[in-house]
Amino acid sequence: MDITQAMEILEDTEVMILKGDKIKVKVALYELFNAAKKQIPWKPVKRMYVDNNELKCPMCGETVGFKEYGVFYEYCIQCGQKMFWGG
Numbered sequence: 759m760d761i762t763q764a765m766e767i768l769e770d771t772e773v774m775i776l777k778g779d780k781i782k783v784k785v786a787l788y789e790l791f792n793a794a795k796k797q798i799p800w801k802p803v804k805r806m807y808v809d810n811n812e813l814k815c816p817m818c819g820e821t822v823g824f825k826e827y828g829v830f831y832e833y834c835i836q837c838g839q840k841m842f843w844g845g
């Protein structure tokens with residue numbers, strides 16, 4: 759289910775519940791919750807390596823920056839989590 763489908767279902771929540779389709783409503787809420795969660799900036803976890811100083815996404819562990827090169831991704835390329843690089 760994508761976000762557009764989730765929103766369409768939630769627009770009709772009462773109809774879906776009356777039809778007994780509570781699971782679809784729950785899945786739609788879950789999808790939107792996950793999408794909203796990714797808009798919240800997270801402080802990346804610092805993980806030191808022998809040759810490298812990679813910064814990892816706190817949600818999925820994907821590399822989201824290279825400190826030594828001054829490269830900091832705005833979003834995780836793997837899961838879409840928004841990053842927080844401020845103090």
Ligand SMILES: [Zn+2]
Pocket residue numbers: 815816817818819820834835836837838839
């Ligand atoms: Zn991620």
